[in-house]
Amino acid sequence: MKPLNVLSVASEIYPIIKTGGLADVVGALPTALAQEGVKVVTLVPGYPAVTKALARPEVVHQYPGFFGGPARLLSGRAGALDLFVIDAPHLFERQGSPYLASNGRDWPDNARRFAALGRAAADIGQGLAPGFVPDVIHAHDWQAGLAPVYLSLADGPRPRTVMTIHNIAFQGIFPADLLFELGLPTSVFTVDGVEYYGQIGFLKAGLQLADRITTVSPTYAKEIQTPEGGMGLDGLLRARSGIVSGILNGIDDAVWDPATDPHLAKPFGRENLQARAVNKAALQERLGLRPDPDAIVFGVVSRLSEQKGLDLVLAGLPRLLAGRAQLALLGAGDPTLEGSFQAARVVYPGQVGCFFGYDEALAHQIQGGSDALLVPSRFEPCGLTQLCAMRYGSVPVVSRVGGLADTVIDANEIAIATGAATGLQFGPVNLTGAIDAFERAKTLWQDKDAWQRLQLNGMAADLGWSRPARQYANLYRSSLQTV
Template identity: 45%
Template sequence: MRAIHDKMSAGTTMARTAAPKVLFVASEIFPLAKTGGLADVCGALPQALAGRGIDVRMLMPGYTEALDRVVAAQVIADLGEILPGAPARIVSGWMPDSGLPVWLVDCPPLYRRRGSLYRDANGCDWPDNGLRFAVLNHAAARIASSGHVAGWCPDIVHAHDWHAGLLPLLLHRRGGERPKTVFTVHNMAFQGLFPLHEARALGLPPYAATLDGAEFYGRLSFLKAGIRFADVVTTVSRNYAREIGTPEFGCGMDGLIRARRGAVGIMNGIDEHVWNPATDDYLEQRYSRDNMLGKHACKVALQRQLGLDVDPAAPLAESVCRLTHQKMADVLLARLPDLLQRHPHLQMVVHGCGDAALEQGFTAMAAAFPGRMAAHIGYDESLAHRLHAGADILLHGARFEPCGLTQLYAMRYGAIPVVRRVGGLADSVIDVDVAGGEAAGFIGFVFDAPTGEALGAAVERCLAVYEGAPQTWVRFRRSAMSGDYGWQRSAAEYARVYAGVAPSLQGWDEVLEGYRDDALARAAS
């Protein structure tokens, strides 16, 4: 607790009276609640922004686990019945890792449930997800426009993904003086679709149910509302920003993106304090690019834990992702028998969950190759850390990939990625034949077609280096571990977006000057 208060004090001294105020709104924020990369982004990016004096506060649903993990929780406002059957309070607290302020929308009937954040124990979407996240948006709109909570009113509201997509619409409806809105699309494929007739019950104005509002092929889309009404739309990599303006990747909303003259693409980073093999408490033994003995120990420990043959020289590949069509899990499943048969020393670990047929397929594959393959269905944060530490290779295909964080984690831990040249993967991984292993970071093996043949050819290239040119592999691994994968550069780009949407605010010069100083320091080193 003392460490949290120290962080809170440090953040307070950094904030200035004229600091721009930004409210982050998301359905999940690490470490309070997490199902995927959205939580990691919304946990780490505010820290990078706050570190330069932006007054950042976060708002998310009051899930049971979030209420249990937040520090010094206390009720600071009663919002009454925001929507019929949805009484809500605001619980204030501090993030347990960064000490930043966070508010939880406490509505027990909607958020305190068994199951995951979005699905019940049977894996089905909660039937009232529309209401659940509409309440989050209405609570955020009330906080953002009134200043009644803790006497604080944001200058900019940063809404994340479809769960917060109604917020730009609700603030736009209020008109007059209101916070500016930035809406980040984390994945165009998840659109928050609900029956159109529910719009009124969700507290939306009549025009929300029209083509010029949030209507999308006869349904109500939270994602479209965010894209349509935000002052600025961003997404999570430059390449994906280009892709979503095309029919292939726009998921039916490419016309809307083009009508807005595109989105601003800003590559995600990772929390380099959480994901750091030199300090990671999850690992059998810590290591760094200058002392790799620990990675050897992590590999042996992982092989023992997962029932693989203990062979430090064997190439160990990992796949850590959702087991879905998007992630090309079906392609990997079909290609694995050939790869394992052609390379008798190759080992493979699959970690994730998703389509039941794919889960069963990987489980059966592990049974068919005992000692050489393991399948861990589900998601375990500690195991993900140990996998990146113990693996030599990451297999990470995708039919589309807005950004991807797994390849960044893997490179940080010295696992070389094999990825498809799409979305953020294209921005974050440079093929070794192009980079030559000389550039700092972003080293991997890249393929183009979403096919087993293309994936297999890239794996063959990778294994040829691992097995035939060990010194080159060491150089590639060291290069990958040397990359700058943190949030500072990306946070600077977000700060510039904020400054562009609200240029009249005081404090931007100091914020952006700090980032310029950082850029000069990195260049000098």
């Protein structure tokens, strides 16, 4: 097995900087790929948290002028991660979100900031760091979308490129008059380049020029090639369907392990599932829910948005909470949804508990203490929260879309009889479908033996990164064979 060098290019990486599942994927893949003979170094922007985490950084290159100011390319390690870091204070030395200013709007120079990420990736691909010359550049989401573009303009040999879509709803679209500022010639402002309905499309450009395209589940790979799921890029993806593949995400099963999780009131595993009761009681106490071991606790760990279907949970609350049922919610996002859940906590005291914001410990506690986890997304590229739920014995109740459809086996009659079921699916994704799923879950909850079988099945599933890493390694190697 020939060793490979892969440069991973991303705007966030766990555990240093995280806003969503992208960071989890980018942070976990390098360790898993090492088992496949693939050395990964990840290029990330030099946000304050990143430069602080970088141990004994070395200067690889100095840019006297780099998208509006001087910059340095640094290399070093942060924990187990090998990193290249773009140390450009004028672009990245800002507190808060990597993408949003304090007013909740995009940073006005995001085009330059993430063009810099693509430019540095292309430079490394052309040998800027002699100690690490990549065979493959793996670009993640729109923020890395210009890497294949800059490489396409270079002379001489170049690495192969893989573009991964984590969520096609986010595309990085900017005015055409930024072309020169981004260091792009007019020759690339075409339908076969960066032009996208008269503007510059970062994700579109990456998809147009990459050697391989992946997304994070097989079903989502099909959905994004339809007008309903492609968000305007379906035609491009159909035209390039021969190089499009779906590789399911995994979870870091060292971080997400109920037997060793320090955030839980009591660790547990398949052999002592009854210990979950302690975590359920602790969760009820933390979120102000009525202490009731027999109530079914529905959990939510999610961005609060229409995409995630949380409006369906709100609209179905009277049915969801009927009888001895409770809701434990952790999330942030749409202010209207936050306000509505806040109001629901007042209307249903002891039955609805909410925390608005990001709390890693509480995310683990909801997985380890809830009985069922709701993921009613209208579309979901892969989803990680349902995988964590299965690992922690919380039965996922999910919509039949994207990676949710690929990872959760519905508890229909046959699946229950054959011992294959791991959760509940519903469709279509509307209020009627969601309420039916709530009712199915509450009915099944009454059959303790059947419910425990769902829990044990989910906890036994292979949810780690070994299999996805093998698929990525095979993809990298096959891309090199077509040179």
